[in-house]
Amino acid sequence: MIEVRGLTKRYGAKIAVDGLTFGIEPGNVTGFLGPNGAGKTTTMRCILGLDYPDEGTITVDGKPYRDMAYPMREVGALLDAKSVHGGRSAYNHLLCLAQTNSLPKRRVDEVLELVGLTEVARKRSKGFSLGMSQRLGIAGTLLGDPKVLMFDEPVNGLDPEGILWIRNLMKALASEGRTVFVSSHLMSEMENTADHLIVIGRGKLIADCTMAEFIAQSSGAAVRVRTPSADEFTRAITAKGATVAADDDGALEVRGMSIEEIGDLAFTEGIRLHELAAVRASLEEAFMELTASSVEYRADVPGAQRPRPTIGSGV
């Protein structure tokens, strides 16, 4: 259980996090989403006491992180896989962490085995690939068998196998009743992993809801219709107050009517349908829509595809 209340953090004149409030429940994978520069890493650094908030309070299981008797037994956090001394072996890196929290040495061997680094345990981590570094970092988070786990952009730069491994690990950890809090700017990744979402943009909270709610609340829910009598059916639908947009391939995209209503309407109007399908907005679209105004560094690419204008504001 992580509770963030009114968190504000400035770096000089720049506000990185602006009055952020949210809570994270155990037993879930909670995704922490936002464009680059939205304040995800800053928020995580403040939770761990690495940075001092300018305002607000943060507790993990009711206590500030600093006041925990054995921090590693309660929280396992990996902000950056490269936050290790490259000259130290994987084994010694984990050993020096375990010693600070009086964790037994055998624990080091166990977590190395778990992440599959036993064979390179005595090698200096300087020579590790990003995937191996990521595994070493994750081994460190598991040393104390913590109830809460935090990962900042864990799949960044990983190959598909590594991504799958981390995805399964996070799900396994959550299924054991642990709190898993994972940030990403890759929506597609969250779609496969997270149950709950915290979305921020420019340091402010944009959404705090379940994955299903997040997708549903975006206005992207539409019905795709293909018919040889497109003009006629368009008139019938607009007469019912719904909106119709023509797709590039000639199909119609209907908003404001359920799939059942559209089917019934076609039947009563005697119009033949070749296709009738619900179009679910992807998380990617919902996210783009919600954060469109809060992207900090935007590059205008001529001809680049933008969120479709028919999608209205979701919040």
Next chain:
Amino acid sequence: MAATTTTPGVQLSTLPPASGRAGLRGVLASEFTKLRSVRSTYWTVAALFILGVGIAAIAGAAIASNLQSNPVNKAGMDATQASIFGFFEFGQLVIAVLGALAITSEYSTGMIRTSLTAMPRRSVLYAGKLMVFTTVALIISLVTSFVAFFVGQSLLSGSGVAASLFHSTTIPANAIQNGGPQSVTFQGTDVISASTVLTAVVGTALFVTVVALIAFGLGAIIRHTAGAITSAIGLMFVVPIIVQILPNDWRWDIMRFFPDAAGRVLSVTVGPPNPHLWSAWPQFLVTVIFAVVLVGIGGYLFSKRDA
């Protein structure tokens, strides 16, 4: 990649129940592991030992041969200083690197974020780091200083000027050259007590250790390896040069307020005391005060700044 698993389970053995809280004991063990598990520690320690003992050996052999051909130089010969000056001069340089790295390597590698996540009580982490580093630096310094002394003196034995830690030695105070190099008349004697020699050998080791702490403090303040090493060397070696070129009428009065001055008193066992400096231990206190202030500021900033 080794032993890839795509469906990880989290079957780990149960941890023994914890009592109390993570504290200094764990941090001391952890910091010792950190220090002994990187190569830079061994390189710097080896460099310190080889330079200190090597220069003592070279100086001992060179002086012994010089005294054979020019016995006049026996007068006022400070055999102790001849053996430990290499350790004193270059030891400062090398150990300043080790002191700075003790802190800055955590910042340059990003390890500090991992360390502080494991032990978020920063004053405990800083204190543990400081204690482990001080202990290691002190042991290395003492060993190097004593070995340098014994190696140097053994090469000087037989030349009549070798100092000893076990009994006082007597050397000629003045010499007059009569014609040829071997025709020398000695006048007066200097008696070097065993305790004076011990003060020089131990004091120099303590001085080098405290210089390491100055670098440690600068490391915590600057958080940048090159910056911290440069500042420490600047303070110990460049500032004294600047003081040297100041006007004569007042440079003598400010010399004693700089941390390098103690070394020049502590390593000397022969001759009258330098009138512009305090005696060995008060002068050493100046160096200690520099270290305490810098380590203190470093600790304060370590606790207060974003990591």
